[in-house]
Amino acid sequence: MSEPSYPEDLRYHPEHDWARIDGGEATLGITWYAQDALGEVVFYDGPEVGAEVSKDQPYAEVESVKAVSDVIAPLSGEVIAVNESLADAPEAVNADPYETGWMVKIRLSEPSEVDSLLDSASYAASLE
Amino acid sequence: MSSATLTETPQQAERAETIYEKSVPGRRAAQLPPSGVGETPIEELIPAGLLRETPAELPEVSEPEIIRHYNRLSRRNFDLDTGFYPLGSCTMKYNPRLNERVAALPGNARLHPAAEPEDAQGALELMYLLQESLGEICGLPHVSLQPSAGSQGELAGLLLTRAYHADRGRNPRKVLTPDTAHGTNPASVTMAGYEVVKVATNEDGGVDIDDLRSKVDEDVACLMLTNPNTLGVFDSNIVEIAGLVHDAGGLLYYDGANLNAIMGQARPGDMGFDIVHVNLHKSFSQPHGGGGPGAGPIAVSDRVEPFIPRPQVVRVADGEGGWKYDLDEDRPKSIGRMRGFQGNFGVFVRSYAYILSLGGDGLSEASRLAVLNANYLKQRLSEGRAGKYLPVGFDRHCMHEFVLSGAPMKKQLGIRTLDLAKRLLDFGFHPPTVYFPLLVDEALMVEPVETESKEVLDSFADAIEKILEEAERDPAIATEAPYTTPVRRLDEVAASRNPVIRQPKPE
Numbered sequence: 001m002s003e004p005s006y007p008e009d010l011r012y013h014p015e016h017d018w019a020r021i022d023g024g025e026a027t028l029g030i031t032w033y034a035q036d037a038l039g040e041v042v043f044y045d046g047p048e049v050g051a052e053v054s055k056d057q058p059y060a061e062v063e064s065v066k067a068v069s070d071v072i073a074p075l076s077g078e079v080i081a082v083n084e085s086l087a088d089a090p091e092a093v094n095a096d097p098y099e100t101g102w103m104v105k106i107r108l109s110e111p112s113e114v115d116s117l118l119d120s121a122s123y124a125a126s127l128e
Numbered sequence: 129m130s131s132a133t134l135t136e137t138p139q140q141a142e143r144a145e146t147i148y149e150k151s152v153p154g155r156r157a158a159q160l161p162p163s164g165v166g167e168t169p170i171e172e173l174i175p176a177g178l179l180r181e182t183p184a185e186l187p188e189v190s191e192p193e194i195i196r197h198y199n200r201l202s203r204r205n206f207d208l209d210t211g212f213y214p215l216g217s218c219t220m221k222y223n224p225r226l227n228e229r230v231a232a233l234p235g236n237a238r239l240h241p242a243a244e245p246e247d248a249q250g251a252l253e254l255m256y257l258l259q260e261s262l263g264e265i266c267g268l269p270h271v272s273l274q275p276s277a278g279s280q281g282e283l284a285g286l287l288l289t290r291a292y293h294a295d296r297g298r299n300p301r302k303v304l305t306p307d308t309a310h311g312t313n314p315a316s317v318t319m320a321g322y323e324v325v326k327v328a329t330n331e332d333g334g335v336d337i338d339d340l341r342s343k344v345d346e347d348v349a350c351l352m353l354t355n356p357n358t359l360g361v362f363d364s365n366i367v368e369i370a371g372l373v374h375d376a377g378g379l380l381y382y383d384g385a386n387l388n389a390i391m392g393q394a395r396p397g398d399m400g401f402d403i404v405h406v407n408l409h410k411s412f413s414q415p416h417g418g419g420g421p422g423a424g425p426i427a428v429s430d431r432v433e434p435f436i437p438r439p440q441v442v443r444v445a446d447g448e449g450g451w452k453y454d455l456d457e458d459r460p461k462s463i464g465r466m467r468g469f470q471g472n473f474g475v476f477v478r479s480y481a482y483i484l485s486l487g488g489d490g491l492s493e494a495s496r497l498a499v500l501n502a503n504y505l506k507q508r509l510s511e512g513r514a515g516k517y518l519p520v521g522f523d524r525h526c527m528h529e530f531v532l533s534g535a536p537m538k539k540q541l542g543i544r545t546l547d548l549a550k551r552l553l554d555f556g557f558h559p560p561t562v563y564f565p566l567l568v569d570e571a572l573m574v575e576p577v578e579t580e581s582k583e584v585l586d587s588f589a590d591a592i593e594k595i596l597e598e599a600e601r602d603p604a605i606a607t608e609a610p611y612t613t614p615v616r617r618l619d620e621v622a623a624s625r626n627p628v629i630r631q632p633k634p635e
Contacts (some may be wrong), residue, residue, distance in 0.1 A: 037569065040620075042621055042625050043624070043625075063155035063624075065620040065621060066562075066563040067563060067564075067566055069566075091621075114331055119194045
């Protein structure tokens with residue numbers, strides 16, 4: 001994915017993370033901007049199923065040829081699924097950050113936190 | 129000049145062979161005469177469990193092959209003796225040949241590391257005097273030469289921090305580092321068993337005092353700071369910062385990576401720091417890069433002194449009205465040894481030769497010129513295309529280095545900072561540090577050092593202008609660079625994902 005893209009059905013955290021809300025659950029990942037700034041991702045180190053993640057706190061690490069960076073949780077909850085394929089193919093984070101490059105799925109512990117996230121237009125505006 | 133005509137790299141016709149591929153069974157570089165003394169079977173000298181069952185597979189080559197092999201490799205290298213090397217935060221200054229002459233004197237070069245102190249008085253005296261000099265430069269009186277790299281100096285400093293607090297019955301768990309810190313700082317903190325807490329940077333490029341205030345509490349063991357920091361900015365709030373940390377019972381650690389900016393101008397001890405490490409291989413002209421031996425001595429305040437590594441080089445009365453030098457092992461509160469033997473002695477010799485040949489005034493002039501060179505080059509790069517595509521990250525007077533952002537270049541020209549860095553190689557320059565510090569997008573961190581002339585700085589600025597002008601016409605010239613190096617663009621992604629760190633055995 002070479003052009004910036006911020007799907008309208010997602011919610012965004014200022015630390016360049018997205019969340020796809022589905023009832024009391026959410027799928028998390030990093031945005032097009034984040035993967036572009038990182039460059040090609042060579043390693044992904046994420047949490048295991050059952051781990052707790054807290055809003056605004058790191059829950060995973062991505063390593064590119066430039067740097068190792070924390071991935072910040074946009075919402076709080078318990079990890080109920082992880083993207084196992086990223087261990088062998090972390091390049092999916094660059095190729096398709098919103099679909100095959102997803103990182104974890106969580107069960108929300110504080111659903112009201114969703115209200116504090118940005119919509120696509122506000123997030124894109126914050127990048128200008 | 130179009131990119132198509134540049135893609136051939138003549139040197140690539142000859143792939144570099146490893147020394148193992150040159151090996152021929154039975155070939156020797158030296159024929160040793162029969163031993164003049166009786167031989168003792170190795171089995172009698174070394175326990176059976178430590179002996180190899182099969183001989184080590186060492187390369188078997190003749191002396192001319194060895195000489196040619198390593199000379200050829202050295203010509204494929206880029207080093208300070210080849211060209212300008214403005215690698216930010218690395219202080220790649222010229223290595224005076226005088227230092228090499230002194231280090232090569234047989235009394236220095238051939239000293240056995242296991243020599244008894246009474247047989248190594250000259251070496252111990254040099255180490256003692258180097259300790260005294262570094263203590264004076266840092267404004268902290270007690271120096272240990274044991275840590276052998278900046279990173280090991282950091283680890284030693286954190287172990288000292290732990291010992292200092294434990295001696296007071298305390299066990300704070302957090303160490304603060306600014307978000308501009310060198311990557312080794314958080315790594316050392318973690319290795320020492322502490323928790324890293326990051327402190328934000330204010331709009332001037334210094335420590336955000338309000339953020340610091342909100343994070344300093346009794347659980348803070350230490351604040352690690354580089355001043356000037358990796359943005360090349362001197363934090364003039366340092367006395368207030370030191371007060372905040374000290375009032376909460378914490379120590380202040382000075383990362384000496386950027387000492388070249390302030391040598392002879394200001395002393396970390398006077399700013400309130402308790403522990404400093406000094407990179408002799410940066411500020412004091414020991415050759416480095418490519419893993420050459422370094423040294424990261426630490427200087428500490430009186431209250432930290434009881435804990436410094438042992439043995440310590442000391443001067444004691446010889447009972448005849450003079451002095452003698454010794455290794456003091458009797459330090460009950462010491463954190464212990466940081467390494468075997470007494471350190472990289474050749475580094476001590478070169479650094480002490482450097483300090484003596486420049487003198488106090490010379491060291492202070494060196495740091496002034498380092499700052500002048502950085503500000504001159506920053507000004508040159510604020511003009512023309514560089515000023516348009518590569519703005520300064522934090523625009524104020526810098527110290528010994530400055531950081532540019534390649535973000536506009538990436539957006540408007542379609543070339544990244546990495547591409548610019550690779551193209552600089554074709555102009556005969558080592559690229560600056562790239563993608564660090566992380567808080568500047570597409571960062572390019574330039575440290576020109578004091579030993580470069582105005583002509584060199586001008587030619588570097590001209591090369592950047594030329595590369596940007598090329599990119600306006602054809603971005604591929606930069607994105608496919610370099611063209612003239614022994615190998616072309618390396619596949620960094622493949623190297624990270626599938627590193628080949630062992631040469632396969634030749635068939």
